[in-house]
Amino acid sequence: MIIILTKKVVLESHQPPNLTLFLTAEERTKVKHSIEIKEPNYHNITLVKLNLARGDYLESEDMLTDDNETFFVKIQAKLESVITVKSESKLDLLKAAYHLGNRHVNLEITEKYLRFSPDSVLENMLIKLGLNIYEEKAPFFPEIGAYKH
Structure with missing residues (x-):
């Protein structure tokens, strides 16, 4: 399954994200790229594509979603x-x-x-x-x- 994330949202605190992505500082500056998922917990997701607006950037704790707001991904700073x-x-x-x-x-x-x-x-x-x-x-x-x- 491929998830295409297109926008930032504010997620209700009681609603957990479907996935948490740990990204380096450099990876958080790239708003148009693909991330392969290799974690066994997410066996049905093979690829996450970021397709955010040009000039945007990601911060730790940002929440991203797809066009239909059906899948939510939390961004965390990677060690x-x-x-x-x-x-x-x-x-x-x-x-x-x-x-x-x-x-x-x-x-x-x-x-x-x-x-x-x-x-x-x-x-x-x-x-x-x-x-x-x-x-x-x-x-x-x-x-x-x-x-x-």
């Missing part, structure tokens, strides 16, 4: 390999964000840490700047950009 950057100094984190942004790195920015996809050159740069870096498996929520509201 992925990331580098988490921490420092006692907020100024040092700001400087790190500046240097990473100057290299057009997809970057998650919070008050307590920065997070990006592993890159040994960037990791070495941050270590030389005196920041603490940690290799982790975590959900990744990079900034979506100033023009995607």
Whole structure:
């Protein structure tokens, strides 16, 4: 069975989704692609196709459905390999964000840490700047950009 998801909806909290898809940050930026389902719990579904409006993006906890609103899929952020950057100094984190942004790195920015996809050159740069870096498996929520509201 192929499910074609065409729109975002708000699902009543008492109604569970038919399927939960765990997607990486990069996969959540693609609103027109196919995802093969290999989980035994969903043996009758072989393919989920995303066919959302261009320019849209997916966030963790989004709910998607088909044209007839008969099948509901919840999007969740998948754990992925990331580098988490921490420092006692907020100024040092700001400087790190500046240097990473100057290299057009997809970057998650919070008050307590920065997070990006592993890159040994960037990791070495941050270590030389005196920041603490940690290799982790975590959900990744990079900034979506100033023009995607």
